[in-house]
Amino acid sequence: GIHGMAGGQVLDLTNTQKDNTTLELTHALKTGALLKACVEIPALLSCSDQPTIDVLTEFGKNLGLLFQMVDDVLDVTQLSTTLGKTANKDVDQQKLTYVSCYGLDKTRLLIASVESTCYDQLNHCTHFNTSLLKEFVALIVTRTH
Secondary structure (H helix, E strand, O other), X not given: OOOOXXXXXXXXXXXXOOOHHHHHHHHHHOXXXXXHHHHHHHHHHOOOOHHHHHHHHHHHHHHHHHHHHHHHHHHHHOOHHHHOOOOOHHHHOOOOOHHHXXXXXXXXXXXXXXXXXXXXHHHOOOOOOOHHHHHHHHXXXXXXX
16 A cells, blocks of 8 residues: 555655655665565464564565665666666666665665675574575575566
8 A cells, every 4th residue: 555565666656856765765665565574474374473573574674675775786787688677777767776876886785784684683583484584585685687
């Protein structure tokens, strides 16, 4: 809905503000909300304890952030044939991205920081098997398309 993916998409398509607050809100609502739900719902259904659910919820938010940051870097560093979509599309459309807001080098540093945070969060979930989630983090960071 408007407080999740749909709201994030509206911000992404219509917002003219080009600042980091808008950027982070857009992607927290968009990609962040999607991946948070993918992690949080199984935790809830498995009857995990509340501290584990809380950690996994935050992990899901960070996973969405990580995915979007990597996606923004790939848009400016990969060829269209590798991406399977038009490269530099975000630049051409003057979209607000992590790269346009922070630059490529700073975005790569942010990726490393969020990746580390994701692993730390998963390491705190001692009563929940996180091996597949750790593999997913690695897949996101090393993907080329």
